[in-house]
Amino acid sequence: MPIPAGRSVDLESKGRLVVMNCTVVDGTGAPAYGPAHIVVEDSKIVEIIRPYVPGAREGIPFEGFAPGSDDRVVDAEGGYVLPGFIDAHAHIGGEKQTPDAQLVYDLWIAHGITTVREAGSLRNGLDFVVSEAGRSSRNEIIAPSIEPYVVFAQGAAEELTSPASIDAWLEDVKGRGAAGVKFFGARPDVYRHALQRAREMGLLTMCHRAQTDVLRTNVRHSARWGLTSVEHAYGIPEAMFIDKKIQEYPLDYNYVDEQDRFRALGSLWRQAPEPGHPAWSAFIDELVDSGITLVPTFVAYVASRDLTHAKGRPWHTDFTTGVLSRFFTPNRASHGAYFFDWTTEDEVAWRDNYQRWMAFVREFYLRGGKVAIGSDAGFIYNVFGFGFVEELELFREAGFSPLEIVSIATLRNAELLQKESEIGSVEVGKDADLLIIRDNPLRNLKLLYGTGHAVYSDEGEKRCVGGVETVVKKGAVIDARETLERARRAVAAERADTQSEMY
Secondary structure, three states: OOOOOOOOEEOOOOOEEEEEEEEEOOOOOOOOEEEEEEEEEOOEEEEEEOOOOOOOOOOOOOOOOOOOOOOEEEEOOOOEEEEOEEEEEEOOOOOOOOOOHHHHHHHHHHOOEEEEEEOOOOOOHHHHHHHHHHHHHOOOOOOOEEEEEEEOOOOOOOOOOOHHHHHHHHHHHHHOOOOEEEEOOOOHHHHHHHHHHHHHHOOEEEEOOOOOOOOOOOHHHHHHHOOOEEEOOOOOHHHHOOOOOOOOOOOOOOOOOHHHHHHHHOOOHHHOOOOOOHHHHHHHHHHHHHOOEEEOOHHHHHHHOOHHHHHOOOOHHHHOOHHHHHHHOOOOOOOOOOOOOOOHHHHHHHHHHHHHHHHHHHHHHHOOOEEOOOOOOOOOOOOOOHHHHHHHHHHHHOOOOHHHHHHHHHHHHHHHOOOOOOOOOOOOOOEOOEEEEOOOOOOOHHHHOOOOEEEEOOOOOEEEEOOEEEEEEOOEEEEHHHHHHHHHHHHHHHHHHHOOOOO
């Protein structure tokens, strides 16, 4: 039976679901194919029916296929089906960023994000995020699947300095449901022991290296000690220094002053060897051999190279709450709100930073290194859901092809989570995590923004195209457009209640 017209959510994941008449971009890096029908039973893909091609397994003839009378049916009508996106660096957001976690979930789902790696459990702690992960897995809420990570030492009763105290804390958080641990840096002996023990216990690890610790433990140390992924770029240029050990900070620099901190970061990559230098190449080879994954989150810092663009992103009007707008506005209490007096010189330095940073990530990937796509939304004018699509565009700027980008955002991100046997591609046996979009996102990644993409006729008439239409999360069917509209209404109500204006 077809899903009733006007019904925005079908959270029933049992029984058969058929997605018909679609073109498939399967996430493996293979070119698109179609037409196809995707058959799902009890949340798993059990059959992909398409016209016969040489080398393919012969099955039910495409033209002869018809869904059963009891099947739930989604007719893609020639649209595109992709694996659900995985955001490899996501935050539910604290109360100073969003008044309601459901709003964040709606923005993620509306952009086809069906799994997130929650990077630190910064909202209400690990137990809250684990609870939300459970509710999502049971389809009690409309939300992506959530992989909970916890910040190292979060909630510890004592300072974690001894091996016994570190082991006890790791055992505790694993027992409470953590999938991994996020580090900002630590004393070298503590950091090394924690990384190694976490790995032995089956906990994955990620590190946003604070500059206060980068001299003692840069990315070279982390790779040798078994870190799963390095977030952003902290500790990468410093590991390649050949004429210095410490970054050249202004003599009046104050780390606590975030404008000082991020202004100085704008010159960091220039202090490392040029692309192609032997030290550059040797370090890339070392990182590739270690198996570490780079999660650059280019979008997290893109405001530093073009503040006007970041503040003027069109979706701010309808999807940035009053509380998030205040969080973005320059102030000393919010992380990333550092644009008190941001100059042309600052932006030019950051543009040069991006060229070198992107070149490093691209070369690392081409030599066999593992990269992942994450948004780190909720900071620096970066809005949940929308920021993920902008990160896809920035990977395109870095030289990755659209097929590579889709594969990284799906199957390669699943490999980072060690869940590639379950999610990340449209293949038989995998969970039915899918997004359905009317137009071809490989031709134009902008089509993936929830607000769509504006095109104009010769007469100047505007038409909006794109936007994810339907999301299937482990067999549950969700109307992405209605989910986005619910988010729009929630933001409008929050602004009215708080009488908030944009920054």
